[in-house]
Amino acid sequence: MDVSLDLLVNAIVSGLLLGGFYAAVSIGVAISFGMLDIVNIAHPAFILLGSYVAYFANSVLGMDPILAAAIALPAFYLLGMAVYQVYYVAFERRNDQSLRSLAFFFGLLFITEVGLVLAFGVDYRLVEARYIGPSLHFGIIDLPLRLLVPFLVAAAMVVGLQVFLSRSFLGRAIQAVAQDQLALRLMAADPIRIKRIAFGLSFATAAVAGAILIIVQPVEPSIGREYIGRVFAICVLGGLGSFTGMAIAAIILGIVESLTSTFFGPSWAPAVAFGVLLVTLAVRPSGLMGR
Amino acid sequence: MRATPFILVLIAVAAAIFGIARWLDNSYAFFAGYVVVQYIVLGTAWNILGGYTGYVNFGITAFFALGAYSSVVLHKLVPTLPLPIMIVVGGAIAGLVGLGTGYLTLRLRGVFFSIATLALAVVVQTLITNWDFVGGARGAYVLRPRTAPLIGGDYMQYLFLIMLGLGVIVLATARAIERSSLGVGFAAIRDDEAAAEASGVPTLKLKLVATTLSGGFMGMAGAPLPFYVTYLDPASGFSLNYAVNAIAMPLIGGTSSWLGPVIGAVLVGGLQEYLRVTISSAVNVLVAGVLMVVFVIVAPHGIVGLFQRKR
Numbered sequence: 001m002d003v004s005l006d007l008l009v010n011a012i013v014s015g016l017l018l019g020g021f022y023a024a025v026s027i028g029v030a031i032s033f034g035m036l037d038i039v040n041i042a043h044p045a046f047i048l049l050g051s052y053v054a055y056f057a058n059s060v061l062g063m064d065p066i067l068a069a070a071i072a073l074p075a076f077y078l079l080g081m082a083v084y085q086v087y088y089v090a091f092e093r094r095n096d097q098s099l100r101s102l103a104f105f106f107g108l109l110f111i112t113e114v115g116l117v118l119a120f121g122v123d124y125r126l127v128e129a130r131y132i133g134p135s136l137h138f139g140i141i142d143l144p145l146r147l148l149v150p151f152l153v154a155a156a157m158v159v160g161l162q163v164f165l166s167r168s169f170l171g172r173a174i175q176a177v178a179q180d181q182l183a184l185r186l187m188a189a190d191p192i193r194i195k196r197i198a199f200g201l202s203f204a205t206a207a208v209a210g211a212i213l214i215i216v217q218p219v220e221p222s223i224g225r226e227y228i229g230r231v232f233a234i235c236v237l238g239g240l241g242s243f244t245g246m247a248i249a250a251i252i253l254g255i256v257e258s259l260t261s262t263f264f265g266p267s268w269a270p271a272v273a274f275g276v277l278l279v280t281l282a283v284r285p286s287g288l289m290g291r
Numbered sequence: 292m293r294a295t296p297f298i299l300v301l302i303a304v305a306a307a308i309f310g311i312a313r314w315l316d317n318s319y320a321f322f323a324g325y326v327v328v329q330y331i332v333l334g335t336a337w338n339i340l341g342g343y344t345g346y347v348n349f350g351i352t353a354f355f356a357l358g359a360y361s362s363v364v365l366h367k368l369v370p371t372l373p374l375p376i377m378i379v380v381g382g383a384i385a386g387l388v389g390l391g392t393g394y395l396t397l398r399l400r401g402v403f404f405s406i407a408t409l410a411l412a413v414v415v416q417t418l419i420t421n422w423d424f425v426g427g428a429r430g431a432y433v434l435r436p437r438t439a440p441l442i443g444g445d446y447m448q449y450l451f452l453i454m455l456g457l458g459v460i461v462l463a464t465a466r467a468i469e470r471s472s473l474g475v476g477f478a479a480i481r482d483d484e485a486a487a488e489a490s491g492v493p494t495l496k497l498k499l500v501a502t503t504l505s506g507g508f509m510g511m512a513g514a515p516l517p518f519y520v521t522y523l524d525p526a527s528g529f530s531l532n533y534a535v536n537a538i539a540m541p542l543i544g545g546t547s548s549w550l551g552p553v554i555g556a557v558l559v560g561g562l563q564e565y566l567r568v569t570i571s572s573a574v575n576v577l578v579a580g581v582l583m584v585v586f587v588i589v590a591p592h593g594i595v596g597l598f599q600r601k602r
Contacts, residue, residue, distance in 0.1 A: 236403070271418070
C-alpha cells in the first residue's frame with residue numbers, strides 16, 4: 001500500500017480531533033460507570049436524543065446546535081436525576097444491581113432508539129452551521145472545522161468537569177461516594193443525593209455530546225449502538241474513575257480508528273473498538289490509569 | 292416428572308400444535324407460529340446463561356446472525372444441503388464464538404462480559420457487512436424450496452416443524468440442566484460466585500459450558516432464518532428486536548425455570564403479532580422493551596414469580 005506522508009499526518013491529526021470528541025461522548029459513562037458503578041449502557045442512546053434535540057432546534061428554529069445543547073442541558077440533568085431515582089428505588093435499595101438493572105438500561109436504550117425512529121424516521125439527519133464546511137490549512141495539515149469545533153467544546157467540557165470534581169466540595173463528594181459511602185455519611189453528606197446529582201451531570205454531558213456528534217457526522221437512531229462499544233472500550237482502557245486516563249484512551253482510539261478508516265476503509269472502523277476492548281480486558285483489565 | 296416422560300409430553304404438545312396449525316390450513320398461522328417458537332428457543336437459550344448463572348448476554352444478534360449467515364454460506368456452497376445439517380453447523384459456529392468470548396472475558400466482573408457481548412454484536416455485523424460473498428451490505432437472497440421435504444405441503448410448514456423440534460430440544464436441555472448438578476453449580480455462581488469458587492465449584496468451566504450452550508442454541512435458532520425471510524441483509528439480521536425480545540421474554544416470564552421464557556415468549560410474541568396486525572408494525576416492537584422495563588421494576592421474578600409462594 002502506498003503510504004504518503006501527508007495522508008498519514010492528516011489521519012493522525014483528524015484522529016486526535018476525533019479522540020477529543022470521543023472523550024466528550026465517554027465522559028458521561030466515566031462518571032456513571034467509573035465513579036458511581038452504574039452500568040448505564042443506555043448512555044449512547046441519550047447522546048442521540050441530544051443529537052435530535054440539536055437537529056430539531058437547528059432545522060426548525062435555525063438555532064446553533066451547540067447553543068441548543070446549552071439550553072437543553074438542564075432538562076437532561078433533570079432527566080438523569082429522575083432515571084437515577086427509579087434506579088435507586090428499583091435496584092440499588094433492593095441490593096439487586098446485576099441482571100435486572102442491566103436489563104433496565106437495555107430497555108431504556110431500546111425505547112429511546114425506537115422512540116427516535118417513530119419521531120424522526122430512519123433517515124440520516126444533519127445540522128447546518130457556518131463552521132461545518134470550511135477547513136483551516138497549516139502546510140500539509142488540514143484542520144476541518146467540523147472536527148475542530150467539537151474538539152474544543154469537548155476539551156472545555158472535560159477540563160471543566162475535571163476541575164469541578166477535584167476542586168469543589170460537591171465534586172469531591174462525588175469522587176468519595178465511589179469509594180466509601182459510610183465515610184461520606186459521617187461527613188454529613190447524603191450519598192443518595194450526591195449520586196443523584198452525579199448521575200444528572202452524566203446525563204447533562206449527553207446533551208453536549210449529542211450536539212457535537214451531529215456536527216461531526218450525520219446521525220440516524222441506531223448509530224448509538226456503535227458508540228456503546230467505543231465508549232466502554234475507552235472507559236475500560238483509560239481505567240475506571242480516571243478522567244485523564246479516559247481522555248488519553250479516547251485519543252488513542254480516535255487515532256487508531258482514523259488510521260484504520262484511512263488505510264482500510266471506514267466500514268472497518270467500528271471493529272477497532274472491540275479489538276481494543278478485548279485486548280484490554282484480556283491483558284490489563286484495570287486500564288492505563290486504573291485505581 | 293422424570294426426563295423421558297417430560298420429553299414425550301413436549302413432543303406431544305409440539306405435535307398437537309403442528310396438527311392444529313395444519314388443520315387451520317392458514318399460512319399466516321405457520322408464519323406467526325414460527326416467530327413465537329423461534330422466540331421460545333432464543334429466550335430459553337439466553338436464559339441458560341442469563342437466568343441460571345446471572346451473566347447477561349447482550350450480543351444475541353451476533354450468535355443468531357452467525358447461525359443465519361452460516362446457512363447463507365452453506366446454501367451457496369451446497370444448495371441441496373438439508374436444513375437440519377445447516378442448523379447443526381450454525382449452532383456449532385455460534386457455540387465456538389460463545390466459548391471464545393467467554394474465555395476472554397468471563398474471568399472478570401460480570402458487567403465486562405455484558406459489555407463485550409454488546410461490542411461483539413457490532414463487530415460481527417461489521418465483518419458480515421464487509422464480506423461480499425454473503426452479499427455485504429446489500430444483503431443476500433435465498434430461494435425457499437417450493438414444497439416441504441418429507442411432510443409435503445408448503446415449505447413454511449417444514450420450517451415451522453423444524454423450529455418446533457428445536458424448541459423441544461432446547462426446553463428438554465434447559466430442564467435437564469435445572470435438575471442436574473450443572474444447574475446447582477450455575478445457581479451457586481448466580482447467588483455468590485466467590486463463595487461458590489471457594490467451595491470448590493469450577494466456576495470458569497461451568498460459565499464456559501453455559502456460554503457455549505447458550506450461544507450454540509441461539510445460532511441454531513438463527514440457522515433457518517434465511518429461508519423464512521428469503522432476503523437477509525445485515526440491518527435485519529442484526530436487528531435489535533431479536534436481542535430485546537430474547538432478553539425481555541425470560542425476564543417477563545421469570546428467569547428461574549424453563550417455564551418462564553415459554554410464558555414470556557407466548558404472551559409477548561402473541562401480543563406483538565396481534566399488534567402488528569391490528570395497529571402497526573412500528574408500535575409492536577416497542578411493546579417488549581416497555582414491558583421489560585416495567586417488569587424488572589415491578590415484578591423482578593416475572594410471571595412465574597408471581598405465582599410462587601414467597602420463600
